[in-house]
Amino acid sequence: MFRPKGPVCQSCGMPLSKDPLGGGSNADGSPSSEYCSHCYRKGVFTQPNISAEEMMKLVEGKLRSMHFPGFLARRFAREVPTLRRWRGRVTSQAARPRPGELQPRA
Numbered sequence: 001m002f003r004p005k006g007p008v009c010q011s012c013g014m015p016l017s018k019d020p021l022g023g024g025s026n027a028d029g030s031p032s033s034e035y036c037s038h039c040y041r042k043g044v045f046t047q048p049n050i051s052a053e054e055m056m057k058l059v060e061g062k063l064r065s066m067h068f069p070g071f072l073a074r075r076f077a078r079e080v081p082t083l084r085r086w087r088g089r090v091t092s093q094a095a096r097p098r099p100g101e102l103q104p105r106a
Helices: 052-065 070-077
Strands: none
16 A cells, blocks of 8 residues: 555665665675665674664654654554564564463463
8 A cells, every 4th residue: 555666675664766875785795685775784784683663663763754744654664574574573562462361371
């Protein structure tokens, strides 16, 4: 529905066409076709310890600073956990039990 055209960074969701450096770089110096230069340089993530939840907050904040309406900034930020870097990782939101859900005993 609100997806940008073309490939996006698989860490933050930024359209690679909007990357001022044209994308991140692999360890051998070749361009990365999956990640932007803000997230990935010389074959390593620029913020290797950031969580998907923290990346969502970072993305929302950046979009708001670019004058995106709040609802749209939140909508794009919610896509972060679906990106390749974050798939299969548990976010703190997903790890919390739902109201009324039984919790295992310690």
